[in-house]
Amino acid sequence: MSWQAQGYRAWFVQRLSAIYLLGSLLFIIGFLIVNPVNSYEDWRSHFYSPITNILVLLFFIAIMVHAWIGIRDIVIDYVHFAIARLIILILLMTALMGMTIWTTYILFTLVEL
């Protein structure tokens, strides 16, 4: 997959990630209704298993991909000066990648086997 996510591919990935996020969000809401978080121990206990944390990480990665295509479309719509557009897109991409690494770090430090 090209990081530029052009044309049809961007359209398709945006729909795919949207459907994935939609399902995940409904699952998370349902899960939290069944297992309400009343204390720090409750909250922490959900994040011990590597399987859960990988699933949560996949959810965050889907958010980052969806956010990238969305913000890229908005920047292309409103910023017409090529250099400015390039700089803004690089900054936003760097921010998203940084936040993905940050999230990965948090989730991996939580795993206790």
Next chain:
Amino acid sequence: MICSTLNLQMDTSKNNRPKHLNLVKIKMPVTAVVSILHRVSGIVLFLSIPYVVWLLSQSITSQAGFDYVVMLFNSNSGKFINIILLWAIVHHFYAGVRFLLLDIDFAISREATIKMAWLVNILVVVTLVILIFKVVL
């Protein structure tokens, strides 16, 4: 002479037309409002990513961090931010489902798209009110 006559004609014919689109003055159809708010809520959600990752990191790494997030959520500014973010996710969710349905040609007629746009607005308000009273306050 010809030029000035032409200019005069152009002036009188175009005098009352708006020079650019004034988003406040033009009457937008409900479908346009839903669509623009989808974009606005998307930007809000994009900006909220670092805040949400920070909340996760704070709340999960220690008891003190968890207590801090609880305190934050109970403060007025915290509640205000949570309501804004809840609006963004709720609107983006319903308007996004509407777009996905349009993609598969569901309710594609002019009347149906307008009805669906109103349905999105109604669902957003109802869901938001429920969430504000059940979760935020």
